[in-house]
Amino acid sequence: MNEDQIHVVIQSTLDRAVKTGQFETGQLEAELFVRVTCENCGNTFYLAELLDERSCSCQST
Numbered sequence: 001m002n003e004d005q006i007h008v009v010i011q012s013t014l015d016r017a018v019k020t021g022q023f024e025t026g027q028l029e030a031e032l033f034v035r036v037t038c039e040n041c042g043n044t045f046y047l048a049e050l051l052d053e054r055s056c057s058c059q060s061t
Ligand SMILES: [Zn+2]
Pocket: 038, 039, 040, 041, 042, 043, 056, 057, 058, 059
């Protein structure tokens, strides 16, 4: 499964839970936080952070 497919599965699970009254909430919006780790320096980022910073500790030495 790619990220979009995972998101669809989670979102439809939430939608169903709200609709069937399992969750007593308003409409829920799923967000995915993908964590990525540089295999060289071990830095871990959320994908959104990495898109922002665009470098890890490998670049600062
Ligand atoms: Zn690195």
